[in-house]
Amino acid sequence: MEEMNLGGSKSILRPKPRLFKGVLIPIKPPPPASDVCVYDLYATALEEYEEALSKARSELTSKGIPSLEWPIDVLTEKDREKRLEADQQRQRSEGGVDAGRRLGVTGDSERERQMAVIIGAFVKFEQSLREKRKAEKAQAGGTA
Numbered sequence: 359m360e361e362m363n364l365g366g367s368k369s370i371l372r373p374k375p376r377l378f379k380g381v382l383i384p385i386k387p388p389p390p391a392s393d394v395c396v397y398d399l400y401a402t403a404l405e406e407y408e409e410a411l412s413k414a415r416s417e418l419t420s421k422g423i424p425s426l427e428w429p430i431d432v433l434t435e436k437d438r439e440k441r442l443e444a445d446q447q448r449q450r451s452e453g454g455v456d457a458g459r460r461l462g463v464t465g466d467s468e469r470e471r472q473m474a475v476i477i478g479a480f481v482k483f484e485q486s487l488r489e490k491r492k493a494e495k496a497q498a499g500g501t502a
Contacts, residue, residue, distance in 0.1 A: 373385040375410065378418075378428075378429060378432075379418070379421070379423055379427075380421070381414050381417045381418050381421065381423075382410070382414060383411075383414050383429060383431075383432055384406075384407050384410035384411050384414065385407075386404075386407055386431070387400060387403040387404060387407055411432065414432060415428075415432060415434075418432070425437055425441075426441070
């Protein structure tokens with residue numbers, strides 16, 4: 359259970375930031391229920407969150423921690439899209455052993471290397487089916 363921050367200049371109940379490689383990463387405040395004044399508090403909390411997030415990004419950069427290692431919710435929208443695109447590209451281009459290892463098969467023995475290749479082939483097959491279905495849906499949507 360997350361600890362709640364009960365104090366501060368603009369006191370509002372919100373989770374305490376989490377620690378990542380020595381840098382405090384703020385927790386995005388939850389959206390408000392319904393009262394107008396609650397929206398004002400939420401706007402303030404969101405503003406503080408954005409400032410703290412910007413500071414955390416600067417600290418991570420100054421510590422030389424590559425953005426590839428950052429938690430995805432710390433990345434800017436542009437960097438998040440780049441990361442997701444790179445991950446998808448890597449998954450499409452990786453070999454059977456790599457895909458198997460990503461799923462937990464170490465490939466230490468000959469049998470495990472074979473299993474990694476089989477799992478990798480299965481993963482690639484599933485990916486191609488998913489892409490084929492996606493293309494068929496897009497084509498069916500365009501002709502309807």
